[in-house]
Amino acid sequence: MTSNFLMRECRRTARNLQRFLDRDPSAPLSEDDRRRVEAHLKECEKCRTLSEEFQALHSSLSDLGSTLAPSDEAVDRVKAALDRALQAETGQP
Amino acid sequence: MGERHNGQVQPSDASPMSDAARREAFARHVEPEIPVLLRVARTLTGSAADAEDLVQETLIRAYRAMDQFDGAHPRAWLLTILRNTGSNLRRRTRPDLVEDWNALADPKPAFGAERPETPQDAVLVDVLDEELERAINALDARFRAVLVMVDVHGLSYAECAEALGIPVGTVMSRLSRARDRMRKHLKATGRLS
Numbered sequence: 001m002t003s004n005f006l007m008r009e010c011r012r013t014a015r016n017l018q019r020f021l022d023r024d025p026s027a028p029l030s031e032d033d034r035r036r037v038e039a040h041l042k043e044c045e046k047c048r049t050l051s052e053e054f055q056a057l058h059s060s061l062s063d064l065g066s067t068l069a070p071s072d073e074a075v076d077r078v079k080a081a082l083d084r085a086l087q088a089e090t091g092q093p
Numbered sequence: 094m095g096e097r098h099n100g101q102v103q104p105s106d107a108s109p110m111s112d113a114a115r116r117e118a119f120a121r122h123v124e125p126e127i128p129v130l131l132r133v134a135r136t137l138t139g140s141a142a143d144a145e146d147l148v149q150e151t152l153i154r155a156y157r158a159m160d161q162f163d164g165a166h167p168r169a170w171l172l173t174i175l176r177n178t179g180s181n182l183r184r185r186t187r188p189d190l191v192e193d194w195n196a197l198a199d200p201k202p203a204f205g206a207e208r209p210e211t212p213q214d215a216v217l218v219d220v221l222d223e224e225l226e227r228a229i230n231a232l233d234a235r236f237r238a239v240l241v242m243v244d245v246h247g248l249s250y251a252e253c254a255e256a257l258g259i260p261v262g263t264v265m266s267r268l269s270r271a272r273d274r275m276r277k278h279l280k281a282t283g284r285l286s
Contacts, residue, residue: 018269026250026261053276053285060225061244061275068245070131074145078127081149086156 009040013047021054110160118159122167123152129168130175132246133256136238137179150182151175172255228278236271239264244272 013036019029020037029037041048110118130151134144151174155162162170229237242253243264250268254261279285 018265018272022250024250026254027265053280054272056285057272057276057279058244060222061240062247064222064225065132065245065247068132068135070128070135074131074141075127078131078145078148078152079124081145082152082156085149085153089153 006044009036010044010047013037013040013044014050017047017051017054021051021058115156115159118162118164119156122162122164123155123159123171126168126171127152129246129248130171133172133242133248134175134179136241136246137175137256147175147179147182151178154178168252169255172252173258176256176258222284224279224282224284228275228282228284231278232271232274236267236274239267240271240275243268 016029016033016037019027020034041051127148130148131144134147134151135141138144138147151171154174155171158174229240232240238257239253242248242256243250248256250261250264254264257264276285
C-alpha cells in the first residue's frame with residue numbers, strides 16, 4: 001500500500017469520522033463510506049488514536065450531562081407555574 | 094390535529110380541540126420533554142432561573158398550539174417554540190442582550206476570534222472537571238452552544254438545529270470544529286493522553 005493512498009484515506013477518514021462515530025440519523029454515512037472508515041481505522045494507528053480521543057472526549061462530555069440534569073424540583077416548579085398560568089387564563093382548575 | 098407550523102402559533106381552520114383532548118395531548122407529547130427543555134433553555138439563557146421562566150412561557154405557547162401539532166417529533170416542535178419564545182422574551186425584557194442571543198444563529202462565526210465576555214457567554218456548566226470547563230469556556234459561544242447541546246445534553250443534530258435556528262450542516266461543521274478545539278486543548282493539558 002502506497003503512502004499516497006494511505007494519506008488519501010486519512011483525509012477521507014478525517015472528513016467522515018464525526019459522522020461515523022455519532023451515527024446521527026440526520027447525517028448517516030453511506031454503507032460504503034462506513035466500511036472504508038472501519039477498514040482504515042484498523043490499519044492506521046494515527047487515525048485510530050484520533051478516533052479514540054474523540055470517543056474519550058464525547059464520553060467525558062456525556063458524563064457531564066448526567067450531572068447537569070435538571071432536578072425533579074425544577075420540573076415540578078415549572079409544571080406548577082404552568083398550571084397557575086393556565087388556570088388564570090381559562091378560569092378552570 | 095392540524096398541520097405542523099414549525100412551532101409558530103398560528104390560527105387553525107380545524108375545529109378547536111376540547112380541553113380534555115388538549116390536556117391529554119399535552120401530557121403525552123409535551124410533559125416528558127420538560128427536562129430536555131430545561132437543559133436547552135439553560136444553555137441558551139445562562140441561568141437556571143431564566144431557563145425556568147423560558148420553559149414556562151414555552152409550555153404555555155405549546156399548550157395553546159396543541160391543536161396545530163401533528164403528533165410527530167414533539168421535541169423538535171417544542172425546541173422551535175422555545176427558540177422563538179426565547180428570542181421574543183429576550184427582546185422584551187433584555188433588549189441589551191438580543192444581539193448576543195441572535196449571535197448564536199449567526200451564519201458566519203469568526204472561529205477562534207476573541208470576543209468580549211457577555212452574560213450570554215456564561216457557560217451553563219456548574220459542576221465540572223476544571224480542565225473540561227476551561228476548554229468549553231475557551232470556545233466561541235456559537236461553537237460552545239452546539240457542543241453543549243449535542244455532546245453534553247444528547248440532542249441530535251436536527252434537534253440542535255431546531256433549537257438554534259440553523260441548518261443541520263452548520264451544526265455539523267460547528268460541532269466538528271468545537272470538538273477538534275476541545276481535543277487539542279485537553280491533549281495539551283494532559284487531560285487526554
